[in-house]
Amino acid sequence: MAEIRLNNVCKRWGKVSGVDNFDLHIKDEEFLVLLGPSGCGKSTTMRMIAGLEDVSSGEIWLGDRMVNKLEPKDRDVSMVFQSYGLYPNMTVYENIRFPIKVRKVPKELHHEQVMKAAEMVDLVDFLHRKPAELSGGQRQRVALGRAIVRKPTVFLMDEPLSNLDAKLRVSTRAEIKNLQFRLKTTTIYVTHDQIEAMTLADRVVVMNLGRIQQIATPTEIYDNPANTFVAGFIGNPAMNLIKGTIESGVFSAENIRIEGLPSQHSGPITLGFRAEDAELKEVQNAINAPVYAMELLGDSSMIALMVGGELINIKAPKDFRAEIGSQVSIGINPSHCHLFDAESGDRLSQDI
């Protein structure tokens, strides 16, 4: 149990850059999720912490030790691999026991520790089986059991749920959350599934192209995305982003005009708002556009509109119906709008 610090960590393969200038401080007992699209460097970051990949530059600290030069076995971490990495020739019992066996824990303690871990991941009935004789979810739990059989400084989990079906994923997600709450071990969890990130994390690190985009709590990331990438990545549907111009607090683009925005900005800008922050009503200060498509989701209806050359989504009550092509008016409270720099995509100050 310890805090983890990554100081300007970089990973390059020749000219290819996998992780760029990664700077992060993870608190003790924190559940941190690395979230980002495929190929953004999540696994690479985790593998550098585990010692399976050398860092090109920067420092990794686990607790008060600088571990850059340490072998994986000396870093005192446990890792759950995306493909589980179970030992096929050993039974479940021997798989779970392996870490304490190679780490020379006294023999008398083995059985007790293995049984405790097996109980936690609910595998007591399968201890004599080989991994090949287990279902995907059970294998996943073996990998988890093997990780928790000893008390490491940090748990690393690389997309542990990606091979499970949707239902199992939900229940195993809850198990992991509960387990981490009981064990209180600092955990780094990699995923590209934002729902997993939102439900599990104390803090989320959103990554793209090897760079950190934002580090914040799930709510903060949802409510105040740091740039257009985060805004467009988080949420289902993602935030609507419209390119237009702002002049003395008035944003305008094709089919849209919003007043009452912060007035210190002017010129081209990107405006963002969430589908559920729009209201269906006849107002001047808003969107007036023909319906492009309608989706009925059961608990609500989703209206797609063409605004400023982009398709945007508006959430409407479930009984709302409109013909494709008919005009609708949508009102948006300026305080629910987010402003982003048109060039860099960075969030602009919202103070009026």
Next chain:
Amino acid sequence: MEQTTVNRRPLLLSTTSSLFLVLWLIVAAFPFLWTVWGSFKVEADFFSRENWQLAITGLNTIGQTGSAFTGDGYQGAWIERDFWKAAWNTVIVTVSVTAISLVLGTLGGYALARSARRYTLWILITALVFRAMPHITLVSGYMLPFFEWNVWGALPTAIIVLVAINQPFALWMLHSFFLSIPKDLDESAMVDGCTRFQAFRQVVIPVMWPGVITTGLFSFLLAYNDFAVTAMLLNQDNQTMVPKIASFLGTVQTEGAVMYAVAAVVSATVPLFMLVMFFQRQIVSGLTAGAVKG
């Protein structure tokens, strides 16, 4: 009516295939069984020019020894002509070659399979070229230096050359077995507390076992059956079984010496059968791709 035609075809097919199998078995097994049978006869019977049936009836054998079967061939080869020594030398050579090939092959194959460097491919290609060369070219190249250094004729010399000949094959074979084992396996072992070598020893090799057995068996057979190297590089005292049998055949002047060769051939073949029988399960799973995956 229709029923019978439907039934007849598989019957016909199965009879044909059984017949074919039996025929093939006879063709393949006959020479060996014939030799085993003949090895218990005397030369006048087994190599009779007038009447091949003598080999079956064994009239001369009865005449010369008093019974239809005789162990004279074995007695002569093993005791009089020191075939036991050749057998012992074969044990030394084959076991050493197999052991050294496997140690170097597993370590090297593992390193090559896990290395991301580009030169690994070139090492493997070079190995293949050496494997493709006729063995005798290697031997002729070695001859002169071995004489000069005064190491010609000794067992270790032949062992080293045989290892050199066999290593490319062992390396290739084990390399591809290691490639079929996911990297995650070693990596989780290392995170779990193993050094790279412990991960190799405790996690990868146990999973690899069929591959090791299969490669070991082929290495064993190469050393066991080799004639070119052992005949050229070993002196009379250190001869292994195969050149020894050849030398029996070369001295047919003495009556019965050719029967020594026959007895020796049978003696040299039996261990191979036992070996293949003993390891057949591992060999089958080693030769079946994907068997090593969890």
